[in-house]
Amino acid sequence: MAHSAQPTTETLALVAPQTDRSFLWRRLHSLTGIVPVGLFLLFHLFENMNALRGAEAYDAAIAKLAELLPPPYFYFVEVGLILLPLAFHGLYGTYLALEGSPNLKAYAYRRNYLYVLQRVTGVLVLAFVVYHVVTLRVGLTLRGLGAGVPGHEGYVGFADMARAMASPEVLGLYLLGVLSAAFHFGNGLGGFLWTWGVTIGERSRRVAEWLGWALTAAMAVPMVAILLKFRA
Ligand code: HEM
Incomplete structure (x- = not known):
């Protein structure tokens, strides 16, 4: 049987009260x-x-978003609703990644590889x-170094992305970053359903795993197409 890295309902029921807090943090990590x-x-x-519809369509969509949510509301949403939860998930995730014990030698099963x-x-x-936000938001937007979008010079536009992607090293970093994100979210969906007790039996776990792979592929294809479009 594949080694399960996550606690079962029975083991959770047996945990001592002092470990309850880490149970809550893990749930919050899973939810975020x-x-x-x-x-x-x-x-x-x-x-x-x-971007797949061209530079004009890309810049027009950014301009529309900028009008719907002008600064400082935009930054408020970006920091409060995106960066802070991501920082929590990322930092607590790093802690989990360091303390995790994959047992790859003892149990060289598919789920163990997925866990790692x-x-x-x-x-x-x-x-x-961190690289993406520092180079685009801080490097271009906040320092006003980018070409921006017509009427909204402080934003990152198609021309800015095309300039960044012209470098094969930057394109390589982006490919690695976005494909990692697609896998992490797709595979994480199965983990989430397991953590919250939605998938209990082996059969439902398998269905969730396939759903996860479908989500990974559905994200990976347009992600790569967008990056290549910036170079077309
Ligand atoms: C695009 C950004 C991210 C998304 C959409 C995302 C999403 C998810 C999802 C849905 C899960 C499954 C939760 C569960 O197993 O209950 C998960 C798990 C995990 N995430 Fe993320 N995550 C992101 C970024 C990160 C970052 C930056 C880290 C930093 C190391 C990280 C580390 C982890 C770890 C270690 C787990 C496994 C937790 C466990 O099995 O107990 N994630 N993520």
């Missing part, structure tokens, strides 16, 4: 992976899919998000 972080990832992908890959991609996504 879906709401708001996972939902934001989906929204961010949909927003960027406008979930942690490795989490750390890669954290490094990528």
Whole structure:
């Protein structure tokens, strides 16, 4: 039988009261992976899919969002609803990744590899998000160094992304970052359903795993297409 990295309902019922707090933190970590972080990832992908319709459509979509949510509300939402929950999920996730014991030698099963890959991609996504935010939001937007979007010069537009993606090294970093995020969210969906007791039996766990792979593929394809479009 595959080694299960997560506690079962029976073991949870037996935990001593002093470990209850870490149980709550893990639940919060699990929840933030879906709401708001996972939902934001989906929204961010949909927003960027406008690039597939060309530079004008991309910039127009950003201008529309800027009008709907002008600064400082935009920054308030960005920091409060996205960056803080992501920082919590990412930092607590790093702690879990360091304390986890995959037992790859003893149990070389598929789920054990997925368990390790979930942690490795989490750390890669954290490094990528820091790079992504620092180079675009701080480097271009806040310092006003980007071309921006017509009428909204403080935003990152198609031309800015195209300039960044012209470098093969930057494109490589983006490919690694977005593919890690797609896998982490897709595989994490199964983990979430397990953590919250939605999938209990082996059969439902398998269905969740397939759903996770479908979500990973559904995100990975447009992600790669968008990055390549910036180079077209
Ligand atoms: C795009 C951003 C991210 C999204 C959408 C996301 C989403 C998720 C989801 C849905 C789960 C499953 C929760 C569960 O197993 O109950 C998860 C688990 C996990 N995440 Fe993330 N995550 C993101 C970023 C990160 C980062 C930056 C780290 C930093 C290391 C991280 C580390 C982890 C770890 C270690 C787990 C496994 C927890 C466990 O099995 O107990 N995640 N993530």
